[in-house]
Amino acid sequence: MxxxxxxxxxxxxxxxxxxxxxxxxxxxxxxxxxxxxxxxxxxxxxxxxxxxxxxxxxxxxxxxxxxxxxxxxxxxxxxxxxxxxxxxxxGGQWYNDQGSLDSEFINFLKDQCLKHIRNLKVSTVDTVADAVRRSRVLKDDYSSQQIGDIVRALVLDNDVIEMRSNGLGEFASIPTGRVCYKCRRLPDATKEHRVGAMASIPCGVCPRIAHCTPGGIISPTTCEYYRKWLDF
Structure with missing residues (x-):
C-alpha cells in the first residue's frame, strides 16, 4: 500500500x-x-x-x-x-537522503547482529531482531525481514554459518528444521573480512543482495556501485 x-x-x-x-x-x-x-x-x-x-x-x-x-x-x-x-x-532504510548506500550504518548494524549471534550461540533471525530491539542502540525500529537481510549479508561475509536446527543440544530451543545461525569466527577475528574481497565490492555491504536479480528492480546491470567497482 x-x-x-x-x-x-x-x-x-x-x-x-x-x-x-x-x-x-x-x-x-x-x-x-x-x-x-x-x-x-x-x-x-x-x-x-x-x-x-x-x-x-x-x-x-x-x-x-x-x-x-x-x-x-x-x-x-x-x-x-x-x-x-x-x-x-x-532503496529503503539502507540508503541515505542522497541516494547512496549507507555503508557505515550497515557495517554498524552487522557488528551489532554479529555480537548478538555470538552471545546467543545459536540464533534465528527473530531472536537476533529481538536482541537488537532490546539493546536500544538504534533510533528506528527494524523488522525481522530487515534484520534478516543483514544476517544473510554476514553469511556472505563468511562471519556467520546458516544451518537448520536438529532440535538437539545447542539447537534444543529451536524447532527442528528451522533455519538458524551461529558465528564462524572467533571474537578477535571478526573484522578480518572487512579488508577482504567481499568488503571491497559493494555487494559485500549491501543487505539487499538477496533481492538482486538480472532484470529485476535491483540488478547488477543497473547498480552504479557495482559498475564503479568494475571500472576501478
Missing part, C-alpha cells in the same frame, strides 16, 4: 494550465513509484519545453517533488507531494 500524506486542503487544479493538469494527473497516478521525466514526455506527447516549464511551475508551488532513484540517479524522477517514495525508488 502506498504511503500517502494528508492531501492539501487547497484545490491545486484550480490554478493550473491545461498542460500542468495533464502532467500533474499523470504523476499523481503513479503514486509512490513516481515517473521519470522522459516517460512523462513519451506518455503525454507534450513538447519538451512545455513539460520542462510545467514541471518547474508544479515544483515551485510544492505540488510535486523531485526524488532520487537509487537505480538511476542521473534521471529526474518526480512524485506528487502527497506521496512518500516507495523503497523501490529510495
Amino acid at each position: 502506498s504511503k500517502r500524506k494528508r492531501p492539501d486542503s487547497k484545490a491545486p487544479a484550480q490554478s493550473m494550465t491545461e498542460q500542468e493538469k495533464i502532467l500533474y494527473n499523470l504523476i499523481q497516478s503513479k503514486q509512490d513509484l513516481g515517473i521519470w521525466s522522459r516517460d512523462m514526455k513519451r506518455e503525454t506527447r507534450l513538447p519538451d519545453n512545455v513539460v520542462d516549464k510545467s514541471l518547474k511551475s508544479l515544483l515551485g508551488r510544492g505540488l510535486i517533488k523531485e526524488v532520487v532513484n537509487v537505480q538511476f540517479k542521473g534521471r529526474k524522477h518526480f512524485l506528487a507531494s502527497e506521496f512518500e517514495p516507495s523503497p523501490e525508488i529510495t
